[in-house]
Amino acid sequence: MPLFHLIVLALVQGITEFLPVSSSAHLILVPYVTGWEDQGLLLDVAVHVGTLLAVMLYFWRDLWEMLRGAGLALRGKRTAGQRMIGHLIIATIPAVLAGYLLHKYAGDLLRSVEVIAWATIGFGVLLYIADRIGMTLRRIEHMTAGSALLLGLAQVLAFIPGASRSGVTMMAARFLGYERADTARFSMLMSIPVIAGAGLLAALDLAKAGDASLTMDALIGAGLAFVSALLAIALMMRWLRRASFTPFVVYRLLLGAALLALIYL
Secondary structure: OOHHHHHHHHHHHHHHOOOOOOHHHHHHHHHHHHOOOOOHHHHHHHHHHHHHHHHHHHOHHHHHHHHHHHHHHOOOOOOHHHHHHHHHHHHHHHHHHHHHHHHHHOOOOOOOHHHHHHHHHHHHHHHHHHHHHOOOOEOHHHOOHHHHHHHHHHHHHHHOOOOOHHHHHHHHHHHOOEOHHHHHHHHHHHHHHHHHHHHHHHHHHHHHHOOHHHHHHHHHHHHHHHHHHHHHHHHHHHHHOOOOOHHHHHHHHHHHHHHHHHHHO
């Protein structure tokens, strides 16, 4: 794949992965808008892995607390890091099961521009409602196993292109009354096992294909996505500490309306 195409895909992925606007939908739309050949699921996942490294670096303190908590658990001590690990495991199970079934039986079935358009609008409206009526009383420290399971079930909806993994989990967390910045924080921590699992499946597919050029494309895309994602995470976290999700909702409605116009008109 030409380097310029890789740069565009990596920037799109890095900027949109953790914003509630659906990165996978944007990756599907790139070839649709530009006329380029569809880059396929393997390269999509490669740039997702780049964003995985970015979120792990940005939230290294949370990861360290979880690792520390796991070590202290061997001594019989209870910590906040242990509770976080438990909540992430609970939240991840539904997505792992759904992801396996879709990878095995559905493939590219949902990679449709029409699906993206309606999901972009519908889940954007739900995000706006959740942000408006959801109270801002709870933080990650108040997380319960029940809340983690509900967020995990919401994350399953992210397999619909256009729904947005971060968007649906933030929406669910706002309905449950979590603060905006904490909804984003837990949503991004939830992404770590999900993207890691998808990256492992892609690596196995690359190994089977034995395509060196595709492997190099994947590495370049992942590196570029890492840099852009790190910047996007920092800017979004700063924004959500003092503002709402409304600009993202407006963007989703405009994007969805434009896509519907292209499809039906």
